[in-house]
Amino acid sequence: MLNDLNQLNNNYKQHGYFVIRNYFSESEIVSLREVVLNFHDSWKQDNKEFYEEVAFNSSLITGSEYLNSADRIKLFNFISSTKIMQLVDCVIPTAAFMNTQLFFNPINPELKDFWHRDCQYDHDINIQKQVIKQTQVLHLRVPLFDEPGMELVPGTHTRWDNEEEFNVRQEIKGKLSNNNLSTGKTIKLGAGDILLFSADMIHRGIYGMDRLALDILVFDTAGDFADYVDDDCLPEPAILDKIKHPRLFLNSINLKKNN
Numbered sequence: 354m355l356n357d358l359n360q361l362n363n364n365y366k367q368h369g370y371f372v373i374r375n376y377f378s379e380s381e382i383v384s385l386r387e388v389v390l391n392f393h394d395s396w397k398q399d400n401k402e403f404y405e406e407v408a409f410n411s412s413l414i415t416g417s418e419y420l421n422s423a424d425r426i427k428l429f430n431f432i433s434s435t436k437i438m439q440l441v442d443c444v445i446p447t448a449a450f451m452n453t454q455l456f457f458n459p460i461n462p463e464l465k466d467f468w469h470r471d472c473q474y475d476h477d478i479n480i481q482k483q484v485i486k487q488t489q490v491l492h493l494r495v496p497l498f499d500e501p502g503m504e505l506v507p508g509t510h511t512r513w514d515n516e517e518e519f520n521v522r523q524e525i526k527g528k529l530s531n532n533n534l535s536t537g538k539t540i541k542l543g544a545g546d547i548l549l550f551s552a553d554m555i556h557r558g559i560y561g562m563d564r565l566a567l568d569i570l571v572f573d574t575a576g577d578f579a580d581y582v583d584d585d586c587l588p589e590p591a592i593l594d595k596i597k598h599p600r601l602f603l604n605s606i607n608l609k610k611n612n
């Protein structure tokens with residue numbers, strides 16, 4: 354396994370992502386799907402208008418608003434399981450939990466899948482150029498059903514956009530953010546697979562099929578991301594006691610304490 358982890362680390366360093374097929378068993382996915390669907394059903398009822406008009410994802414899945422304690426414990430244990438942590442550790446040995454997101458097909462047919470870097474929503478162009486050279490945020494995508502997957506531009510976790518990519522991402526010079534990119538690589542995903550990728554590389558989710566994908570977001574404790582962590586999404590002491598390997602959450606709790 355050590356050699357495999359070194360290989361995964363090399364893949365991440367070079368391309369900004371790696372995918373492992375059939376990483377989870379059928380029963381692991383069935384049990385995760387049950388918890389996530391409990392969240393999704395309540396969330397949809399509570400956010401009807403948003404869901405029907407503009408949404409393509411929800412977030413804060415581990416929070417206390419929609420899931421009961423038993424489901425939260427299951428989800429926290431999945432996120433910090435040895436299987437997930439060995440992948441996180443091989444890219445960022447000192448990672449902390451940031452958040453979770455759930456990606457689904459938008460109801461509104463006018464919403465198109467769009468290219469972006471996550472950091473573009475927080476920083477202007479000059480800062481984005483610096484951010485991709487610094488510590489990064491990772492997404493671990495766990496598809497709960499087979500889905501068209503993601504399109505990624507390999508290598509853009511550390512390199513800046515070429516002209517085509519920039520024009521599309523910024524929607525300038527007659528381009529739209531859902532135009533095809535000649536550098537894009539499609540990674541089709543099935544239930545049981547896991548895709549780890551840099552949040553700051555150029556990417557887009559591909560809408561279609563019955564997609565429902567849980568994304569776990571983690572960051573390097575060396576980076577300045579503690580403000581992105583919502584207290585309610587972290588395990589409180591009574592729940593913490595029931596998490597087998599709480600290191601990922603303890604790192605976030607400690608960072609927030611010292612912030």
Ligand SMILES: O=C(O)CCC(=O)C(=O)O
Pocket residue numbers: 409456457471492552556557558559568
């Ligand atoms: O799947 C999607 O719709 C978008 C995914 C994405 O942008 C992300 O995971 O950061």
